[in-house]
Amino acid sequence: MIWLLRFVLLFFLFFLFSYVLKSLFTSKRKLEAARKHKRFLLIDDQDVRKNFLLTYKGAIFAGEKYMGPADNTFDVVSIIISPENTVSLKGLVKDDFFYMDKKILECYPNAKIHWKSPVKEFLQD
Numbered sequence: 001m002i003w004l005l006r007f008v009l010l011f012f013l014f015f016l017f018s019y020v021l022k023s024l025f026t027s028k029r030k031l032e033a034a035r036k037h038k039r040f041l042l043i044d045d046q047d048v049r050k051n052f053l054l055t056y057k058g059a060i061f062a063g064e065k066y067m068g069p070a071d072n073t074f075d076v077v078s079i080i081i082s083p084e085n086t087v088s089l090k091g092l093v094k095d096d097f098f099y100m101d102k103k104i105l106e107c108y109p110n111a112k113i114h115w116k117s118p119v120k121e122f123l124q125d
Contacts, residue, residue, distance in 0.1 A: 059088040070110040082116035
């Protein structure tokens with residue numbers, strides 16, 4: 001009986017340890033830390049079906065990737081970026097959006113980037 005109790009306790013400790021390690025290294029935690037410190041961070045799975053998240057100067061953006069033909073191969077040809085919260089855009093200037101464009105184009109050079117409202121109207125002025 002005591003061996004069974006030790007086994008259950010050992011299993012519980014292993015489960016708790018793995019849960020703590022998993023939660024420390026999640027991408028959502030990294031994104032939130034970068035947002036709080038107003039740093040740039042792009043979290044992107046290279047899978048085209050999965051969206052990416054980026055943060056810059058306290059604002060979080062979500063990007064949708066679309067695949068199509070480009071230069072005799074299939075690649076990401078279109079990216080639509082929308083802000084998660086429009087209130088967090090306060091204080092951003094056009095150069096900030098151009099910087100984000102540049103960083104995204106480093107990962108996806110064949111992509112054309114489209115911004116959703118209200119950023120779209122801001123960049124057209």
